[in-house]
Amino acid sequence: MAAVDDRRRLEVSDGALIPARDDKAGFSAWRISFFGAIGLLIALPLVSPKPFWEILRFIPDGVLRTFQVTVFSIVFALIIGLFTGLARISRITVVNRMATVYVEVVRGIPLLVQLYYIYYALGQFVRVPRLTAAIIAMSVCYGAYLGEIFRAGIQAVPKGQMEAALALGMSRTQALRRVILPQTFRIILPPVGNEFIALLKDSSLVSILAVADLLRRGREYAARTFEYFEAYTIVALVYLVLTLFFSKLVAIMEERLGAHHRSS
Amino acid sequence: MAHNQAPASDGESVPRIRVQDAHKRFGDVAALRGVSLEVQPGEVVLVIGPSGSGKSTMLRSVNRLETLTSGRIWVDEEEVTARHTDIRRIREEVGMVFQSFNLFPHLTARQNLMLAPSIVKHEPTERTSARAEALLSRVGLADKADAYPDHLSGGQQQRVAIARALAMNPKVMLFDEPTSALDPEMIKEVLDVMLDLAKEGMTMMVVSHEMGFARAAADRVIFMDEGEVVETGPPSSIFESPGHDRTKRFLEHIL
Ligand SMILES: Nc1ncnc2c1ncn2[C@@H]1O[C@H](COP(=O)(O)OP(=O)(O)O)[C@@H](O)[C@H]1O
Ligand SMILES: [Mg+2]
Numbered sequence: 001m002a003a004v005d006d007r008r009r010l011e012v013s014d015g016a017l018i019p020a021r022d023d024k025a026g027f028s029a030w031r032i033s034f035f036g037a038i039g040l041l042i043a044l045p046l047v048s049p050k051p052f053w054e055i056l057r058f059i060p061d062g063v064l065r066t067f068q069v070t071v072f073s074i075v076f077a078l079i080i081g082l083f084t085g086l087a088r089i090s091r092i093t094v095v096n097r098m099a100t101v102y103v104e105v106v107r108g109i110p111l112l113v114q115l116y117y118i119y120y121a122l123g124q125f126v127r128v129p130r131l132t133a134a135i136i137a138m139s140v141c142y143g144a145y146l147g148e149i150f151r152a153g154i155q156a157v158p159k160g161q162m163e164a165a166l167a168l169g170m171s172r173t174q175a176l177r178r179v180i181l182p183q184t185f186r187i188i189l190p191p192v193g194n195e196f197i198a199l200l201k202d203s204s205l206v207s208i209l210a211v212a213d214l215l216r217r218g219r220e221y222a223a224r225t226f227e228y229f230e231a232y233t234i235v236a237l238v239y240l241v242l243t244l245f246f247s248k249l250v251a252i253m254e255e256r257l258g259a260h261h262r263s264s
Numbered sequence: 265m266a267h268n269q270a271p272a273s274d275g276e277s278v279p280r281i282r283v284q285d286a287h288k289r290f291g292d293v294a295a296l297r298g299v300s301l302e303v304q305p306g307e308v309v310l311v312i313g314p315s316g317s318g319k320s321t322m323l324r325s326v327n328r329l330e331t332l333t334s335g336r337i338w339v340d341e342e343e344v345t346a347r348h349t350d351i352r353r354i355r356e357e358v359g360m361v362f363q364s365f366n367l368f369p370h371l372t373a374r375q376n377l378m379l380a381p382s383i384v385k386h387e388p389t390e391r392t393s394a395r396a397e398a399l400l401s402r403v404g405l406a407d408k409a410d411a412y413p414d415h416l417s418g419g420q421q422q423r424v425a426i427a428r429a430l431a432m433n434p435k436v437m438l439f440d441e442p443t444s445a446l447d448p449e450m451i452k453e454v455l456d457v458m459l460d461l462a463k464e465g466m467t468m469m470v471v472s473h474e475m476g477f478a479r480a481a482a483d484r485v486i487f488m489d490e491g492e493v494v495e496t497g498p499p500s501s502i503f504e505s506p507g508h509d510r511t512k513r514f515l516e517h518i519l
Contacts, residue, residue: 158364158366160362160364160366161366161368163329163362163366164360164362164366164367164368164425165368165380166329166355167327167329167355167358167359167360167429168355168356168379168380168384168428168429168432169352169353169355169356169380169384169385169432170352170380170383170384171352174383174384178379178383179368179379182370183368183369183370186370
């Protein structure tokens with residue numbers, strides 16, 4: 001029962017590059033990609049304004065829509081994820097089982113299929129707007145993944161924390177809210193940041209529902225002008241800049257939050 | 265509810281803690297095998313015994329962090345082991361200090377002391393804050409009120425943990441090996457705080473092998489082995505003339 005801190009960091013295995021301050025190689029890789037992409041986004045329109053500048057003026061609507069889908073989805077997914085994570089550690093069997101089934105089902109079906117399913121299949125019974133369907137599908141899907149992160153994050157808080165809280169007379173709910181979850185949030189910040197970036201990238205899938213996101217706008221431009229190479233180059237570069245920007249932001253936030261009380 | 269009352273022995277005052285034939289199994293392991301004991305108000309009882317003898321399990325059963333397989337426990341008049349008992353109300357009165365401190369790392373020392381009184385007892389912030397200050401200076405850490413646990417030494421953390429338990433105004437304090445995770449040079453500062461508490465008349469049950477503390481503060485020593493209370497008596501008689509071979513062998517081992 002020694003106070004070991006090893007368990008408190010969750011492994012980050014895949015997803016976007018989140019450079020740590022002391023990770024020299026990762027940090028310079030981030031720099032090269034980020035500033036390289038920005039350099040190209042500035043240089044290309046300067047060198048040949050004809051397609052590139054026009055493309056750049058055509059896609060901002062799409063960027064906004066991509067943001068909208070991403071932000072709404074991550075907010076709902078976090079709420080779903082929190083309750084799923086709590087349900088997954090619940091001692092009430094029914095609740096626990098339901099959450100587990102939800103996680104398994106959602107993780108077993110490709111997001112693209114889920115998008116089709118919610119918009120087209122369920123659309124036979126209830127018609128919802130494309131954008132709403134897209135956000136529902138993304139939230140339900142990512143809620144399951146975040147549920148697992150919340151569960152692992154809650155379980156990564158040392159057992160003695162709950163015991164100390166209970167011994168002081170707190171209820172389980174009070175202990176969760178005031179003692180366990182605040183620590184959970186700090187533990188799960190890096191993996192949640194990863195999910196946010198993954199969601200940002202996966203949001204390009206909603207273009208198949210004809211939601212006019214970044215990818216869809218690029219495609220519309222290309223379809224009109226047949227400048228596929230130019231249009232998709234810009235689309236790819238914008239996605240890259242966005243994901244790298246947010247990965248950096250996550251890294252900074254993580255550092256700020258950890259700075260308060262880190263063991264020497 | 266008369267059957268839930270602790271049977272007062274011979275018209276004396278009700279014991280603060282009374283454990284009656286406590287059994288606890290973890291699967292195949294019998295951690296407690298019929299433990300009975302009493303702790304009187306104001307008494308300081310030291311529990312010793314080899315690792316795995318059930319000391320922690322016994323202590324943790326008193327505030328129901330563990331539930332007994334069979335047997336009964338009372339704190340004052342109230343039966344801890346009765347199902348319908350509001351265990352949270354008993355826990356308010358029973359402070360606990362752990363080997364690994366278990367301070368809340370996201371809160372400062374002061375906030376660690378204020379949290380439970382404010383959300384459990386709904387005390388106003390001015391009150392909990394003032395008491396936090398007073399308790400922190402009592403354990404010699406007035407200047408560390410705004411420090412986070414990770415910026416405190418082990419000895420300081422344990423003193424904050426004691427103060428945090430005291431912030432609930434408990435009638436009993438349980439200590440589970442409060443100094444065994446500490447570097448040797450920090451043990452004294454923690455024992456001094458416990459000694460002060462003992463002098464002020466706090467009822468205490470302490471699992472520890474600190475013989476100095478035992479001689480200075482303990483009214484009684486309980487020796488446990490293999491889930492049973494082997495013998496109990498004043499520190500001098502247990503340490504100088506133990507009545508059982510098991511006690512003798514154990515004491516030779518740790519002295
Ligand atoms: N949560 C648990 N699960 C399984 N076995 C346990 C648990 N807690 C304690 N035990 C076992 O019960 C016995 C008594 O443990 P404990 O009360 O911690 O002893 P002590 O504090 O005297 O070292 C040991 O054999 C220990 O392995
Ligand atoms: Mg123990």
